[in-house]
Structure formats: C-alpha cells, structure tokens
Amino acid sequence: MSLALDGLLAIALVVLALQVVAGASLFRGIVMFVVFGLVMALAWARLRAPNLALAEAAIGAGISGALLMLGYRRLRAAGPEATRPGPRSSRLAAPLSLLVAGLVASLGWTALGLPEALGAAGAAVVAAMPSQAVANPVTAVLLVFRGYDTLLELAVLLVALAGARAVEGPAGPAELATPTMTGLPIVGALLAALVPLSVLVAGYLVHAGGNAPGGAFQGGAVLAAAGVLLVLTGRLVPHPVPGPVERWGAVLGLLVFSALGLVMLARGQGMLSMPGAWAIYLVESAMLVSIATTLVLLLGAAPGLRRGPLP
Amino acid sequence: MNTLLEGFALFLLLNLGAGMIRVWRGPSPADRMSAALLFGSTTVAMLLVLAEATGQPALADVALLFVMLAAILSVAFVGLARGKSTGKRG
Amino acid sequence: MSILQVAATILLVLGGFFYFAGTVGLLRFPDVHSRLHALTKADNLGLGLVCLAMALLGGSWRGAAMLLVIWLLGLLAATVSCHLVAQAALEPAAAGDGGSGGEAIAPMGRSYGGADAVTEASAEEADATRRRTGAWPDGSIAEQPAPRRSADTSSGASPADPPTPRGDP
Amino acid sequence: MSQAAIYVMAAAAVIGAGVYGLLVGGHLLRKLLAINLLGSGVFLLLVALAGRSGGAPDPVPQALVITGIVVAVSMTAFALALLDRLFRETGQARMDVADDDD
Numbered sequence: 001m002s003l004a005l006d007g008l009l010a011i012a013l014v015v016l017a018l019q020v021v022a023g024a025s026l027f028r029g030i031v032m033f034v035v036f037g038l039v040m041a042l043a044w045a046r047l048r049a050p051n052l053a054l055a056e057a058a059i060g061a062g063i064s065g066a067l068l069m070l071g072y073r074r075l076r077a078a079g080p081e082a083t084r085p086g087p088r089s090s091r092l093a094a095p096l097s098l099l100v101a102g103l104v105a106s107l108g109w110t111a112l113g114l115p116e117a118l119g120a121a122g123a124a125v126v127a128a129m130p131s132q133a134v135a136n137p138v139t140a141v142l143l144v145f146r147g148y149d150t151l152l153e154l155a156v157l158l159v160a161l162a163g164a165r166a167v168e169g170p171a172g173p174a175e176l177a178t179p180t181m182t183g184l185p186i187v188g189a190l191l192a193a194l195v196p197l198s199v200l201v202a203g204y205l206v207h208a209g210g211n212a213p214g215g216a217f218q219g220g221a222v223l224a225a226a227g228v229l230l231v232l233t234g235r236l237v238p239h240p241v242p243g244p245v246e247r248w249g250a251v252l253g254l255l256v257f258s259a260l261g262l263v264m265l266a267r268g269q270g271m272l273s274m275p276g277a278w279a280i281y282l283v284e285s286a287m288l289v290s291i292a293t294t295l296v297l298l299l300g301a302a303p304g305l306r307r308g309p310l311p
Numbered sequence: 312m313n314t315l316l317e318g319f320a321l322f323l324l325l326n327l328g329a330g331m332i333r334v335w336r337g338p339s340p341a342d343r344m345s346a347a348l349l350f351g352s353t354t355v356a357m358l359l360v361l362a363e364a365t366g367q368p369a370l371a372d373v374a375l376l377f378v379m380l381a382a383i384l385s386v387a388f389v390g391l392a393r394g395k396s397t398g399k400r401g
Numbered sequence: 402m403s404i405l406q407v408a409a410t411i412l413l414v415l416g417g418f419f420y421f422a423g424t425v426g427l428l429r430f431p432d433v434h435s436r437l438h439a440l441t442k443a444d445n446l447g448l449g450l451v452c453l454a455m456a457l458l459g460g461s462w463r464g465a466a467m468l469l470v471i472w473l474l475g476l477l478a479a480t481v482s483c484h485l486v487a488q489a490a491l492e493p494a495a496a497g498d499g500g501s502g503g504e505a506i507a508p509m510g511r512s513y514g515g516a517d518a519v520t521e522a523s524a525e526e527a528d529a530t531r532r533r534t535g536a537w538p539d540g541s542i543a544e545q546p547a548p549r550r551s552a553d554t555s556s557g558a559s560p561a562d563p564p565t566p567r568g569d570p
Numbered sequence: 571m572s573q574a575a576i577y578v579m580a581a582a583a584v585i586g587a588g589v590y591g592l593l594v595g596g597h598l599l600r601k602l603l604a605i606n607l608l609g610s611g612v613f614l615l616l617v618a619l620a621g622r623s624g625g626a627p628d629p630v631p632q633a634l635v636i637t638g639i640v641v642a643v644s645m646t647a648f649a650l651a652l653l654d655r656l657f658r659e660t661g662q663a664r665m666d667v668a669d670d671d672d
Contacts, residue, residue, distance in 0.1 A: 010580035021591025104586035122628030137629035160644035385482035
C-alpha cells in the first residue's frame, strides 16, 4: 500500500513536470508548477524529511507561486502577445526529447547503481549531536557544522536583491494596479487573521527549529508570505526610496552572523562557531528578519515599501 | 489502522489526479484556479493522514502552513482578470 | 480495533465521500461558479471530518487544538479564495478579453442546460456566466486577441489615469 | 522496488523534463519554470539517495536542499526582474523569434 502511494506520487510528479514544460498555455504551466510544489511537499513527507516539507510548503505554495503569477501579470498587462507561448512544436523537439530520454535513463541507472556508503557525513553529524546545543540535526548542520553555507546563502539573497534592483533600472518595473477586489471586507478579515498568525507561526518555527522540524528559513518564508499578502492587497505599496526598516532588515542577518563569527575568531575559537543555544537563536532571529525582508522586497520589485492607502 | 490510513491517502491522491483534468481542460483561468483550490485542501488532508500514519507530528505543522498560505495564490490571481497597468514607473 | 478507531474509520469514510463529491462536482458541473460552489462546500466538510478523525486517533488535546486551528483556517482560506475567484470570473474584463462575448457557446455547458445547473443564480446571471465561459474557449487565455486596454476602460472601475501600454522603447 | 528507488527514478525524469523545457521552451517564463523544475529534480535526487538506507535521511543533504530552495527562489525573483527589463527594452519575452537586426 505504501509503495503504491509512493509510486502514484512519483507518477504525479513526472506528469506535472511534463505539463509544466510542454503544456499549451503559460498560465496553465504556472498553475501546474504550483501543484508540482504541493506534490513535492507530499514527497518530502513520504521521504521522512519534514524540514523540507515545511520549506517547500512555505516557499513553493506561497512565495514562488505569487512571484510567478505577478511576473505573468506584468507581461500580461502589456497585451496578450507578451504571454503567447510560442509555436507548439519546435523542429528540435523530437531529437531533443530522444536525447533527454537518454539522459534520464543514464542518470537513473547511475544513481540507482551508486553504493550506499554516502552517509559518512550524516553519520558524523548524528554522532556529534549529543554534544550540541540543538537537537534538530538539520538545524545543527545549517548553523553549527556548515555555518559558511548559511552565511553565504544570506549573501546570495542580498546579491539577488541588489541585482534585481540593478537590472530593473532607475525607473523600476511598471506598477501593477491593485485590483479593486482586494478592498472587499472579506480580504480585510483574511489579513486581520493571517498577518498576526503568521508572525506567531514564524516565531514558533524558529523556536521549534532547535529540536523539531522548523528553523529560520521556514519561519522567514512564512513571515515573507504575510508581507507578500500585504503587498498583493495594496496595504504596502512600492516606494522609490527604501526606509530604514528595509535597509537594516535586508542586511541584519548577514551583519549579526558575521559579527558573531568574527567575535568568536577574536576570542580564539573557530570562526562562526556557536557559543551556545542563545547564539543560535540570535542568529536565527536575525536571519528570519533578513529572509522575510528580502523576499518581500524582491516580490514588491521596488527599493522600498510604504503603507498604502486603505481601500 | 496504518493500512487504512495509507489507503485513504491513496484515495485522496487519486482524487487529486482526477482534479488535474480540470486544470488541464480549463477552459478559463478561474477554472484552473478553482482546481488548484481543491488541490490545496486535498493536500492538507493527505498531510494530516500521513502525519498519523507515519508518526511524524511535524507534518501537521506543514498542513498548517498550507492552509495559511492557500489564500495567497488566489489573491495573486485576482489581479489577472484585469491585470491593467497604470503606466506609472517606480 | 477500539471504539475510537471504529469511529475514526467511519469519519474518514464520510470525509472521503465528501472529497469525492467535491471532485465529481469540479469535473461535472457546467460552469465555474457551480464548480466553485461544489468544491468549497464539500471539501471543507471533508476536511473537517478528516480533522475530527485524526483528533480521535491522535488522542492528545494539543494535537486536537492544532487540528481545530487547521480546519478553521482552511474554512477562512477557502471562503476568501472562493469569493475572489468567483469575483474574478465575473469581471467584465473577461468578456472584453475574449472580444467575442456572447458568440461562442460554452464548450463545457453543451450537455447541460446552463440555467438548470446553476440553480442558485438567476437566469440572467446564468446567461452571463455562459457568455463569459464562452469568451474563454477551450485553450489558453494567451490566445485571446483582444487588447487589454479596451477591457479596462469599459469596466468602469478603472481610475482616472488611462492605462498606457508598457514595453514601448 | 524500494521507496528510494521510486523517487530516484522520478527525480531523473523530472530533471529530464527540466532540461527539455530549458532547451525547447520558447517563452522565457517557461524556461524559468523549467530551471525551477530542474532544481527540484536535483533536490529530490539528493534526498532520495540519502534515504536509501531507510529511516530518516541524512541531515547533510537535507540542509543543502533547504539552502538550495531559498537560493532557487531568489534566483527566480532575479530572473523575473531580468525578464521584465528585457521585455521593456525589446518588447520581446521569447527566445525563438528571428533577429531582424542581423
């Protein structure tokens, strides 16, 4: 029974992926991609990786879908020509699909034939867990054992934000009008319930990340989702000049993490080593703020955001 | 009991597959979106069932995230029916 | 099997029935509004029953409270999403979008009387719905030829500033 | 067949779909979707391979994948900004149109 479930999930993933790349309309491709994210979360759940299921749920269901939908709307606003998906069949399609089938076969063959002794690092992590301040091995890897990765990832987020500002040019993309529908009272009720709740859940996820699935990435994505909702409903509007909240929010994670790393280096311990659970929570909270701010600014496609006029 | 739960999850997944036909056929974007709504609530139920079946209580947290974020896509979608541009820059 | 498990099984079967009903409605109903109607009602009842079954099986008050929160949030999200999608489907922009409002017959509505199936809508609304569905023939919205601008000005809800096309160099 | 083997094969197929879409997709938004699929396929491959011994998968690939998911979403946002600018400059959002200038 459980293998049937896995098999069906796998088939669903493959069919959805094919629909995303080969479907007739772009909009359908985007909806299919969002559904693909949902099914991925189920696959992570089946693979006993709830940390990943949380991240996929927060990012795949919330942020990615909204980003792509907004990108589509920006193109769509210029006329139907801009989102025309192109000719149904390219001359290259048939030979390329043969090549890709070969790639899939060889990839699958190689991957299935790999020896199982890949878990050396994981075994070391699990063995070292009792001496750590946190009990969730994934959080431990992210912050204690591979802190460099996480630090550089914050840098990647910041670079993406700066890069997006740079390519958008001084004018920025044309503003999308907030649909009048978002002024409906029911949307206000949704915001009144969801925004405080997402702050609570984000805090809960960071707190839980110490010894259960959760962590700063998942929490940051949830917090960002609340911001995204505020942008989409016109409660926050783009502004050409970033305020202090945006400026400091975007760099806070990187600043706190590097400062802590340098302090530890100066005190003669390893760079980026964590002096205790409080340091992990401090860094995670700063990361939470940075991830949320950056994602919201990326979606808002503007240097800053201001409170919008209430509809 | 676990077999029953997994069977139920399988049934929900089949439901989801059937709903896929609606995304595929449309005909209107609103139809595709309403099918995506079905997927959201079906996935939540599947996660809750799997949480019980495989003994991973954290999956209930995942389900919570899904229901919280389900509305975002719809809100992002509503602008599409009249995705006008005001022409204002920045 | 304990009595709790029997109760949970019954609830699960009931929940599964409602999910199934929602899917059937999504596939068989003739237009977007009746589909939404079937979907949101049946699915949320199904979700509630599944939550109740899991609360019985889980056997902890904390877990049960979590499930209650999930169900209530699910209700909220479904209500809002359904309302927004239904409103979006009613947008007059849709008719202008296709540029062919009223000409095409809804492909999905062929085997049904449009007004029969939409029991809760007046005949007028049903007509409008059919016309609108017809404005989006099977295929992609990307194929629609009419410009966006005319839809905006005719919708009456657009503010004073006239929309200008973007992308001109 | 084990659970991990099923997901490894699915991951290979998703990667294949991503590569195909990246090469054949005419619209740039479609290519972006394909890149995201490619990434998801790689993530799935990593975790499925790490979970072959049964039980909870290795935490190291899981941490890598979490990092990867966040990087993928920031890449998507950057690419969308790039696409928007390209469209504003050229009026085109596709790759498969003939260049009249050449």
